[in-house]
Amino acid sequence: MKTMNLRFLVMLLLLAFVAGCSTTDTQDDAGLTDEEAAAQAEERAARSRAFGAGSGDGISDEDLSQEERAARDARRAAEEGEDLRQERVIYFDFDSAEIKRESRAVLEAHAAYLNSNGNASVTLQGHTDERGTKEYNLALGERRAEAVKQFLVVNDVRRGQIETVSYGEERPVNESSSEEAYSENRRVEIDYN
Amino acid sequence: MYNQIMDTVRPQPGTLSRPWAGFAVAALLLLLTALPARAELVIQVTEGADRGIPIAVVPFAVSSGEEVPEEIATIIRNNLTMSGDFQLLEPGRMLSLPTFGDTLHYRDWRLLGQQFVMLGSLERQDDGRYVLEYELYDVSQQRRLIRSRATASRQQLRQMAHHVSNRVYETVTGIDGIFTTRLAFVTRTREGGDLLYRLRISDIDGVNPVTLLESDEPILSPDWSPDGKELVYVSFEGGRPGIYRQTIASGERERLTEFRGLNSAPVWSPDGKSLLMTLSKDGSADIYRMVLGSRNVEQLTRHWAINTEASWAPDGRSFVYTSDRSGSPQIYQMDRRSGDSKRLTFEGNYNASAQFSPDGKSLYFVHGRDRQFFIGMLDLESGNQRILHRTPTDEAPGIAPNGRLLIYVTRQGNSRSLELTTTDGRSQFRLPIEHEGIRDPAWSPLP
Numbered sequence: 001m002k003t004m005n006l007r008f009l010v011m012l013l014l015l016a017f018v019a020g021c022s023t024t025d026t027q028d029d030a031g032l033t034d035e036e037a038a039a040q041a042e043e044r045a046a047r048s049r050a051f052g053a054g055s056g057d058g059i060s061d062e063d064l065s066q067e068e069r070a071a072r073d074a075r076r077a078a079e080e081g082e083d084l085r086q087e088r089v090i091y092f093d094f095d096s097a098e099i100k101r102e103s104r105a106v107l108e109a110h111a112a113y114l115n116s117n118g119n120a121s122v123t124l125q126g127h128t129d130e131r132g133t134k135e136y137n138l139a140l141g142e143r144r145a146e147a148v149k150q151f152l153v154v155n156d157v158r159r160g161q162i163e164t165v166s167y168g169e170e171r172p173v174n175e176s177s178s179e180e181a182y183s184e185n186r187r188v189e190i191d192y193n
Numbered sequence: 194m195y196n197q198i199m200d201t202v203r204p205q206p207g208t209l210s211r212p213w214a215g216f217a218v219a220a221l222l223l224l225l226t227a228l229p230a231r232a233e234l235v236i237q238v239t240e241g242a243d244r245g246i247p248i249a250v251v252p253f254a255v256s257s258g259e260e261v262p263e264e265i266a267t268i269i270r271n272n273l274t275m276s277g278d279f280q281l282l283e284p285g286r287m288l289s290l291p292t293f294g295d296t297l298h299y300r301d302w303r304l305l306g307q308q309f310v311m312l313g314s315l316e317r318q319d320d321g322r323y324v325l326e327y328e329l330y331d332v333s334q335q336r337r338l339i340r341s342r343a344t345a346s347r348q349q350l351r352q353m354a355h356h357v358s359n360r361v362y363e364t365v366t367g368i369d370g371i372f373t374t375r376l377a378f379v380t381r382t383r384e385g386g387d388l389l390y391r392l393r394i395s396d397i398d399g400v401n402p403v404t405l406l407e408s409d410e411p412i413l414s415p416d417w418s419p420d421g422k423e424l425v426y427v428s429f430e431g432g433r434p435g436i437y438r439q440t441i442a443s444g445e446r447e448r449l450t451e452f453r454g455l456n457s458a459p460v461w462s463p464d465g466k467s468l469l470m471t472l473s474k475d476g477s478a479d480i481y482r483m484v485l486g487s488r489n490v491e492q493l494t495r496h497w498a499i500n501t502e503a504s505w506a507p508d509g510r511s512f513v514y515t516s517d518r519s520g521s522p523q524i525y526q527m528d529r530r531s532g533d534s535k536r537l538t539f540e541g542n543y544n545a546s547a548q549f550s551p552d553g554k555s556l557y558f559v560h561g562r563d564r565q566f567f568i569g570m571l572d573l574e575s576g577n578q579r580i581l582h583r584t585p586t587d588e589a590p591g592i593a594p595n596g597r598l599l600i601y602v603t604r605q606g607n608s609r610s611l612e613l614t615t616t617d618g619r620s621q622f623r624l625p626i627e628h629e630g631i632r633d634p635a636w637s638p639l640p
């Protein structure tokens with residue numbers, strides 16, 4: 001009898017342990033407190049709205065009038081824009097001045113701000129990594145700054161609000177010679193004057 | 194028979210010849226005397242040590258009790274080594290140490306496989322000046338080629354050693370010696386958390402640096418005027434790039450350009466009357482020519498792609514430049530009369546910053562493959578392109594005015610050193626002098 005009881009106890013303990021484990025697992029899956037989850041949902045929503053903001057083909061909402069929608073979009077865009085405009089650096093691939101997909105939302109936010117604040121102006125600083133010749137890199141940095149300028153102009157920013165300057169490879173943010181450093185250095189910095 | 198030649202050391206070009214140069218020279222001399230006498234570091238041969246004409250430079254006799262501020266024989270040995278045309282006999286292997294011709298036994302040197310022997314003795318005169326008597330002998334002909342005397346002040350001893358090196362080099366090879374030429378370069382150092390840029394010049398072995406400009410904004414692309422008296426360069430002082438022209442001796446300078454966009458890659462024309470440069474004031478980066486007299490600029494390339502890094506052919510009839518119009522940077526050549534451009538490089542996905550050899554027959558440039566960069570060479574007659582040598586470097590090298598050597602910066606981690614390669618790619622040397630953060634070396638013309 002003693003042994004049976006012991007077996008029973010062990011089984012109970014095992015069950016409890018497994019149950020305990022699974023409970024912990026579900027908690028880990030969520031891995032968040034309520035506040036964190038809400039914040040993440042908000043962030044996701046913000047991100048998805050941000051991507052939609054400039055493309056103009058967001059999900060239509062039939063219950064709101066066009067004016068209401070526009071007002072809401074503008075309000076949201078302004079809020080998101082402020083966050084996005086904290087991001088002042090745009091990154092590029094090696095020997096490329098092509099604006100990456102993930103940079104568009106940030107640039108659109110800067111464009112929207114410059115567009116509605118006619119007195120604001122920016123200097124776009126083009127930079128490259130250290131590889132390749134200095135003078136070619138100066139031209140490449142300039143091309144990157146010009147690509148960003150073009151993006152802003154297409155998004156209705158006046159040319160007079162934008163200056164460009166290329167430093168080529170002369171002003172690295174990370175001075176080591178590694179792929180990681182290179183990708184940090186290939187950039188355009190947006191400086192509000 | 195006895196033919197004694199009096200050598201006098203010439204002042205550095207452009208320094209003493211003008212009245213306003215006095216201050217700059219005084220400052221320079223002050224700097225030199227402040228330097229402590231030091232043991233001369235020996236140049237390191239990184240490849241090709243066994244090539245070249247065998248020559249022995251016997252340690253020079255010094256009048257007894259005399260403190261000699263510079264090891265003249267070692268400087269000469271270093272020079273001949275870095276020319277790539279000589280193989281120097283180590284003093285430790287010499288069978289005898291003659292100091293003048295009467296005590297020279299040709300047999301000793303034949304046994305050691307030497308073709309030339311140089312002897313010398315250095316003496317300090319009562320007036321404080323130093324006199325070097327030196328001789329050069331051809332071992333197989335059993336003949337004296339030079340017997341000469343050079344005089345110099347204490348401050349000029351290094352210059353004297355370079356001058357004597359030129360004479361030995363030129364006597365044996367018949368080629369212009371480059372040992373009195375100079376190097377312009379930029380250093381970038383971090384001081385107190387900030388980057389500091391300096392434009393400097395030094396002797397060609399990196400010794401005796403003098404700072405011409407200091408700035409917390411980038412300085413780059415120095416280029417010597419054909420007479421060796423001025424430099425053009427790019428400076429970002431004030432936050433925007435401009436092309437500047439500076440007289441070396443006086444330090445006087447003027448800003449030549451400050452256009453919207455790029456102001457970069459200035460190079461002097463062979464006649465010294467105009468510059469090629471890269472501007473983007475009319476849109477994309479293009480090559481322009483500025484006439485120095487009138488300051489008028491004329492656009493030479495017209496293309497949406499990047500066009501930069503122009504460099505004249507020695508005959509002034511064409512120039513080469515870098516363009517990425519094909520999708521990657523490649524070298525193009527524009528004929529000045531027709532205005533037509535043709536592509537010259539087809540191997541590798543990165544060929545940039547080309548310069549002509551002084552004879553105009555080949556190009557040296559930066560060649561990249563698999564994101565590694567080397568010095569490339571193109572034979573213009575055959576169209577053959579090759580990697581000159583395999584030490585990674587991604588800066589345009591400086592070309593010796595006699596066409597025999599290239600100087601470039603190599604990096605190991607965060608340290609940089611100056612290296613030389615012969616233009617046939619067979620020998621490489623590392624200069625023992627270090628300049629922290631060195632970049633952009635440019636070789637002066639012959640004085």
